[in-house]
Amino acid sequence: MNRNHLEETRHGEPVHADGDVSTRPERRTLGRRRFLRMAGLGAGTVALAGAGSLTWRAVQEGVFATGIGPAYAAWDQWHPPGHDVLNLVRAAVLAASAHNTQPWLFRAGRDRIDLYADFERGMGSMDPLRREMYLSLGCALENLVLAGPPNGARPTVALMPDPAQPALVARVALETAPATRSPLYSAIPHRRTNRGAYDTGRPLAADAREALTGLLDVDTARLVWFTTGVDRHAFGELTVRATQEIIDDPRQAIDDFSWYRTSWQQIQQTMDGITIDASGQPPLIRAAAKLLGTSLGQNHDGWLRATRDAHVATAAAFGLLAVRDPLDAVQRIQTGRIWQRMHLWATTRGLAMQPLNQVLERIDRERSTELSPQVTDAMAGMLPTGWQPVMAFRIGYPTIDALPSPRRPAEQVRLP
């Protein structure tokens, strides 16, 4: 999946194939310079004009504005005073979702919230079996449920409650209860997918692994760890190989890139997708990428490099959530809830996490086409018999503070 796919920009090169955006500043600067020369103005004035133009472009592309504007307001306004039922939805929209697609809709009444899948917000060939969509819905559901008690509501969940309505993913009945707080709930606005390098000098403590494993609450889900050198190497190699295969698959490459947001205006409008700021890259590289834009090719080169040199190379451990039946909606939703819970718990402990699902995205691609099941077989060899993978990740201690991703506010995803 497309996450840390920034290409380090090449100095002074006018870039980009598939966006006129990137060529605009160059044209604007040159035009102005030529105009000033023609007008007989000196080099100092030209330099000032150039700097002004660059500054204007930088402001336009949000180089100086990280995590602000309407696209990020949901993070600040997640728990307004009072016990409004909409507060549960405000918490839910801050959940993780594949490619930040936010494939959810909510119908919120006083004593019930229904969670719906928004099938329009799929990822095409990147998620042909909708595995990641249902996992994402599970993530939102977990936040919603965690938000009940702090908002004076005791939730009772029914998953896929109506076979006649496949989009109705969960019905959450709410009973009035005394308000209580919880560390996982408090972690909701602080959780981030961290795509930076992790601290290679700090191994993951065994008790952290045990605590994370202890968060699983259904016997249809299982957490498999890859912690030894051999296991980590095998899973890391397979992840890099799957990344290359996605990039080389024209359909998947396009579907992946379509959720990548390349301009500040686009982020503020769509309030979704993967952004440069969430890439985990250092500030200078992010600034350059925002200024120059990123083509599909550059994006994918950067993704492959980041996967190999940062994500895989610096992980303290890899983990994988497996289920009995990967096509079963309930098992997927339950696993999404578990992932969100694990990530919130890790947040309370200062641990960084990042899903790494390229292998699974290739498995689903193999399953939904005529492709031979090479990645499927390679993965199966790394899992206990009878278990199928649905969500893979890396974990470790962060070396950077990850930045927030945009969100559509609760009001925008609420059904009448």
Ligand SMILES: Cc1cc2nc3c(=O)[nH]c(=O)nc-3n(C[C@H](O)[C@H](O)[C@H](O)COP(=O)(O)O)c2cc1C
């Ligand atoms: C089912 C699922 C699959 C995901 N797969 C990946 C992945 O393969 N690589 C990655 O970097 N992030 C992955 N993510 C993380 C999302 O991209 C991330 O949650 C989203 O962009 C919002 O950012 P946030 O988690 O920082 O709020 C996944 C998340 C979910 C729920």
